[in-house]
Amino acid sequence: MTRPRKAELLAIGDELLNGLRANSHLTWLGGLLADKNLPLHWGTEIRDEASEMVPAFHQALDRADLVVVTGGLGPTSDDFTVDCMAEALGREVTYSKKVEEKIEAFFRARGREPTQNNYKQCHILSGADIIPNPNGTAPGQWIEENGHVIVLLPGPPMEMQPMVQNDLLPRLEERGWVSDKEGPVRFRTIGLGESKVAELLHPLFEKTADKVRVAYCAHLGYVDVRLHPVEGGLTEAQIRQLGERCREALGESFLGYGTPDLSCLILRQLRSLGKSLAVAESCTGGLLASRFTDVAGASKVFTGGLVCYRNEVKENILGVPGSLIEQHGAVSAECAVAMATAAAEMMEADYALAITGYAGPEGGRDTPAGTVYLGYHSPAGVWSRKAVLPGNRTAVKERAVTAALDFLRRKIEKYKMVDLLESLRC
Amino acid sequence: MTRPRKAELLAIGDELLNGLRANSHLTWLGGLLADKNLPLHWGTEIRDEASEMVPAFHQALDRADLVVVTGGLGPTSDDFTVDCMAEALGREVTYSKKVEEKIEAFFRARGREPTQNNYKQCHILSGADIIPNPNGTAPGQWIEENGHVIVLLPGPPMEMQPMVQNDLLPRLEERGWVSDKEGPVRFRTIGLGESKVAELLHPLFEKTADKVRVAYCAHLGYVDVRLHPVEGGLTEAQIRQLGERCREALGESFLGYGTPDLSCLILRQLRSLGKSLAVAESCTGGLLASRFTDVAGASKVFTGGLVCYRNEVKENILGVPGSLIEQHGAVSAECAVAMATAAAEMMEADYALAITGYAGPEGGRDTPAGTVYLGYHSPAGVWSRKAVLPGNRTAVKERAVTAALDFLRRKIEKYKMVDLLESLRC
Secondary structure: OOOOOOOEEEEEEEHHOOOOOOOOOHHHHHHHHHHHOOOEEEEEEEEOOOHHHHHHHHHHHHOOOOEEEEEEOOOOOOOOHHHHHHHHOOOEEOOOEEHHHHHHHHHOOOOOOHHHHHHHHHEEEOOEEEEEEOOOOOEEEEEEEOOOEEEOOOOOOOHHHHHHHHHHHHHHOOOOOOOOOOEEEEEEEEEOOOOHHHHEEEEEEEEHHOOOEEEEEOOOOOEEEEEEOOOOOOOHHHHHHOOOHHHHHHHHHEEEEEEOOOOHHHHHHHHHOOOOEEEEEEEOOHHHHHHHHHOHHHOOOEEEEEOOOHHHHHHHHHHOOOOHHHHOOOOOHHHHHHHHHHHHHHHHEEEEEEEEEEEEEEEOOOOOOOOEEEEEEEOOEEEEEEOOOOOOOOHHHHHHHHHHHHHHHHHHHHHHHHHHHHHOOO | OOOOOOOEEEOHHHHHHHHOOOHHHHHHHHHHHHOOOEEEEEEEEOOOOOHHHHHHHHHHHHHHEEEEEEEEOOOOOOHHHHHHHHHOOOEEEEOOOHHHHHHHHHHHOOOOOOHHHHHHEEEOOOOOOEEEOOOOOOEEEEEEEEOOOEEEEEEOHHHHHHHHHHHHHHHHHHHOOOOOOOOOEEEEEEEEOHHHHHHHHHHEEEHHHHOOEEEEEOOOEEEEEEEEEEOOOHHHHHHHHHHHHHHHHHHHHHEEOOOOOOHHHHHHHHHHHOOOOEEEEEEOHHHHHHHHHHHOHHHHHHEEEEEEHHHHHHHHHHHOOOOHHHHHHOOHHHHHHHHHHHHHHHHOOOOOEEEOOOOOOOOOOOOOOOOEEEEEEOOOEEEEEEEOOOOOHHHHOOOHHHHHEEEEHHHHHHHHHHHHHHHHHH
C-alpha cells in the first residue's frame, strides 16, 4: 500500500457563505472519496473574491496532494477561479480554440448563440488537460504540478458530478490514488441511539483500539458507523471480519452495509413476496407515502396513501368508526390499527402501515407532542407500536416515518412465512 | 458606520468531511450573520486531528475579527478544540469548578451520574467567558484577544443554535458588530429561471453597478435575490427603494421579502378567507400534502390528501371516471382537473389541488419524464396547467410541488373575489 494521499476541497461562491445554498459538494465528494480510500482532509468555502482565493489556493497546495476547486468557472464578472489559480501556480492563461468549438456546438445544439461572456470560458491554464462537460459550457481542468494534482470543476452539481464519475475518478485510479479495495467498512443501524450503538459495539473494539478508526454519525432515527483503516493497523480482511461481528452484535438493528435506503429495502422485499402496500397517515401528512414514491418503480408494490389529517376524513373516507375515535381518541393504538386495516381494504393492498400522532408544537390533553402510534396490517394479523419522539415538528415527522418503516421491516421479516401461508389459505 | 467586521466559521468533525453529515452550521450561521451585516468571509471544515486544528486556528485568527469554532468540545478522546485553541493562542487551560457544578446539576436533573469523561468538559481557556449551554454538558466559550473575538460552541445544532441566539448575538450587538439595520435586502422569486430573473432586473442595476452587490441563488423552482450594501455605495434606504423597484418589475413572480415559505403563505391566505383545502397527487406521491402539513396549525385549513398512485385508486376511491382515463390518459389536463374536483368533494374542501405526471426515470409513450399536469378546483371554477420539468426523480417531485403551489397561489390571488361571491351565492 502506497502512502495514503490527502485530498482537499475548495468550494467557491458567496451563496455558500451567506446561507443561500448548502455546500452539497462537500458531502457528495467527501462520501465518494472516503469510500475510495482518498478521504478529504480539509474543506474550505471562499467568496467570489480574488483577494481571498489566491491565498486559499496557496494554503491548499501546501497541505494536499489533490486539490479540487468547484465553482467560479462561470461566464460572468464574478468568476475568478482560472485567473486566481494561474496566479497561485505562476502559470499563464491561454485561449483554447478546442473549448471554443465545444461551446459553440453546445449552443448550436440548443438553437442558440453564445453571448460574448461565454467566450471567457475558453480560458485555460497553460498545460491543463481539459475535462469535458457534457451538461454545460464551463470545461473542467486537470493540472499537475510537482506531484500535486489540481482539478477545477464547475459549481452546478448536475455538471460537476458526472465529470467526477466519468473523468476524475478514472484518472485518479490510473495514478493509484483511489481504490475500491482499501476503503472503510460502513454500515447503517436503525432504532437505537448513538450512545446505545456505541455501548453495544464497544466490547468488540477494545482489543483493536488504535488499529482501526471508528466513526459514528447519528441521523434522525438511524446511526451510521464507519470502520476506517489506519496505517499499521488491521488489514482489510480483518476490518471486514470486525464488521461481521458488529452485524451479529446488532442483530435486527443492523440495517445493512453501506447506506441502504429503508423504503427501498421494504419495496424490494414486498416485490419479491409478490405483495402490495398502502399507507394512511395523520401527523406525518404525506411524508411516509412520499418516501415510498421516491423509489423508482414503486408503483409495482405501492398502491396509494391517504392523508387523513382531519378526523372527518378518517371516519368518512377511511371508515374508521366514530365510536372508536370517541372512545380511544384519534391518537391511539386502536385508531392506528383501524387506519391500517381500512387503508388495506380501501386501496386493495396486502399490507398497510398507518401513523397517527402529535407532530407538535402542540400535543394532546395528556399526551406530549412527539407521541405517535404506528399501526400495521398484514395477512398474518395486526400490530401497533407507540413511540415518543424528540425534536421539532419536522424532526418528529421525519423520525415517525423512519420508526414506521423500521416497524414494517421487522414485522415483514418476522412473519413473512405466516403471511405466505395465510395468503395461500385464501 | 464602523469598519465592517469579518467573521469566519471553523467546523470540526470527521463526519463533515467523509460524507456522513452536511455542515448545517455553515448555512444556518451564514444566513443569520449575513442578515445582521456581519457576513461569513470564509468557512473551513477540519477533521478531529490536533495537528490540523492548530494551523487552521492560526490562519483564521490572521484573517478574521470573529472566529467561530463548532464541535470538538465533547467528552471523548477525539475532542481537541479547547487544547488546540489554547496552543494557538498561547493560553493555559484551567479547570472550572463552576462548569463542574453545572454538569453535575445537568445529570442530577436527569437522574443520572456524570461519567469520568464528562469532567473533561470542565476545561476552559484561561480568561474565557462561559456561554451557558442549557441543552447539553459542553459549555461555550467567549475569548477576546487583541481585538479579535474567538467563540467555541458545541457541535449539535440543538445545543449550538440557542447559544448563538441567546448569548452570542446579544454580545456582538453590544460591541456594535452586528446590526439589523444595515443588512442586505433579500427577496424570493418564483416561476422564473435564474437567467430570466437576472434579465428582468438587469436594467434596474445598470446605474448602480459597484454601488450594490447583487447575488442570485437558484433553488428547485424558485430564485433568491440579495442586494448587499458595499462600502461607499447605496444607503440602506436606497437599497430598500431598489428592492421595491425589483418587486414592481417582477410582478406576480415576486413572492415576498426574506425567504417566505409558499405553503405557509397559501395556508395563511386560505385561513383569512375562511376556506379549506384538499389535495390529490399521483407522481409527487405525498410530497405536496407533506409540504402543507409541515406548517404548524395546518389542520385549520388542510383537510387531507389522497396519494392515488395507481389508476385503480384514482377510479375506485377518488371516482375519476375510467372512461376519462381511457380517453385522455392518467397523465392529462382532464385527469388533473377531475382529480382536483373529486378530492374537493371527497374531503369536503372548498379548494383542491391535484398533480399527475411522470416523475421519471420513465415517461409515457409519447410523453417525456418530467411532464406533469396540475389541476385546480375552486368555488370560481376549475383550471389546469402543464409543465415539463428537468432533473431526476426527486428533483421533478420537488419542482412539481413548487409549480403546483405557485399555480394555486396565483389562482387564489386572481379569483379570490369571484370565489367569495360564489360562496355567498350557495
